[in-house]
Amino acid sequence: MLWKVSLIVSFLCGLLSLQKLSWAQDLRRIHYGTTNSTSHLPVWVAKDAGYFAKNGLNVEPVHIRGGALITMGIMSGQLQFSGAGAESIVAARIEGGDVVLLACPVYSDPVYLMARPEIKSAAELKGKSTAVTRLGSTTHFYLRAALRHVGLDSEKDLTILQLGAGPEIVSALETGRIAAAALTTRYALPYLDRGWPMLVDLSTTDMVYPSSCVASSRNFVKTESKVVENFLRAYVAGIQLIVKDPPFAEKSFARWLRERDPMVVKKSVDAYVRLFKAMPYVPDKGIENVLKDLATRRVIPKEFIGRPELFRDNAPLERALSSRP
Secondary structure, X not given: OHHHHHHHHHXXXXXXXXXXXXXXXXXEEEEEEEOOOHHHHHHHHHHHOOHHHHOOEEEEEEEOOOHHHHHHHHHHOOOOEEEEOHHHHXXXXXXXXXXXXXXXXXXXOOEEEEEOOXXXXXXXXXXXXXXXXXXXOHHHXXXXXXXXXXXXXXXXXXXXXXXXXXXXXXXXXXXXXXXXXXXXXXXXXHHHHOOOOEEEEHHHOOOOOOEOEEEEOHHHHHHOHHHHHHHHHHHHHHHHHHHHOHHHHHXXXXXXXXXXXXXXXXXXXHHHHOOOOOOOXXXXXXHHHHHHHHHOXXXXXHHHOOOHHHOEOOHHHHHHHHOOO
């Protein structure tokens, strides 16, 4: 008799699995590129809370090192959406790339210019090395901004290394391979706790830089308008849940970034809870800042100056916000 019960249980479990598989297959599969930035938290939270599934989407976050590679993923069609820094999107658009900004969860990250303990002033960084994930990435923009705040020119005063990701940058700072780095809360915390020199905290400045914004291609926005609207509706719900239930956000943070230190998890999420925008429109001021920064290193065609609509599209987010229950 026992074997009959086991057989029935196995059969029912198999049926349930098939139903789940069928349900998952009915959802529209979406690949979303992310980095290690906490700014991607709305995507991870919306995924874990089932908001994307409720909107007919099976969103799969894909970890990619650097905003430039994420932007290439969008243009190649391998990524339907991605969290990308505004600079890589703006630069690609100027070169003719089919990319567009759709939503920005924060207008600036809490970023700290941390230096090794032997560095006593910003002037001592001249002639030394620093690092970014990749040239043209969000980390590169923040590094240049931080160095400007302390009176340094990142292109002339220091050597910039491309190291691929946050952990590699931290390792280089720890061993002395580089003398300073612009670090987000997650990576800066250990050095702040140890009393290493913090030369500037960008979150205390008036800088506006759209970081890890939701980006896609205009072609995808045009041909898949309903998918885009459903994605953004779930994304905004993710932001609301972060603010309403930080402990849930902490679990998502720990899971997706594989962070085991509860203090790092809590402080990282706390730092962003106050920054996330309930209505995450792309800030035109941020696009203007990116264009100004790019203009110091290359010629910007006149047709792009003063025309933020060439780089962002607010209409899908407006529709998503107006159709919320």
